[in-house]
Amino acid sequence: MNFLLVALGGFIGSIARYQISLFTTRRLIGTWIANITGSMLLAVLWHFYITQFISEFWWLLFGVGFCGAYTTFSTFGNETMKLLQNKEYKLAICYVFASLLISFITVASIFYIL
Known part of the structure; x- marks a missing residue:
């Protein structure tokens, strides 16, 4: 069952990531948005999981x-x-x-607030 939860969550997450790449046509922005918002979501989910506000089911589905x-x-x-290969060092x-x-x-802000 855990395998299926992670697979289903991964399926949804990869589609969400793909939608961001379609929405943001500028190079790098889509990845930057996904990584920042994903980090924020993961921090919130981790807090909820370790404080037992959400079960392992939800942690595996959405967190993992x-x-x-x-x-x-x-x-x-x-x-x-x-960028480095194109000599765009800055x-x-x-x-x-x-x-x-x-x-x-x-x-860190989310951990501090929660």
Whole structure:
């Protein structure tokens, strides 16, 4: 059953991620939005899971499955490498730091608030 929950969540998460890529036509923005919002959602779900507000069912479906497929670390790495190969060093550095820093700040803020 757990396998199916993660698979279903991953199915939904990958479709949501694809929709963001269609909605945002600018390079890097779709991945950035998915990673930031996915980090925020995962932080909230993790808090709810460890405080037993949500069950393992919901954690596996949305925390592991949905967020795992929705966030896109592999795409983030690929886009960063393309920027470096194109000698867009400043943009690559800004992209990496903005993605990581904002994700960490939002997750820390959510943990602090909750």
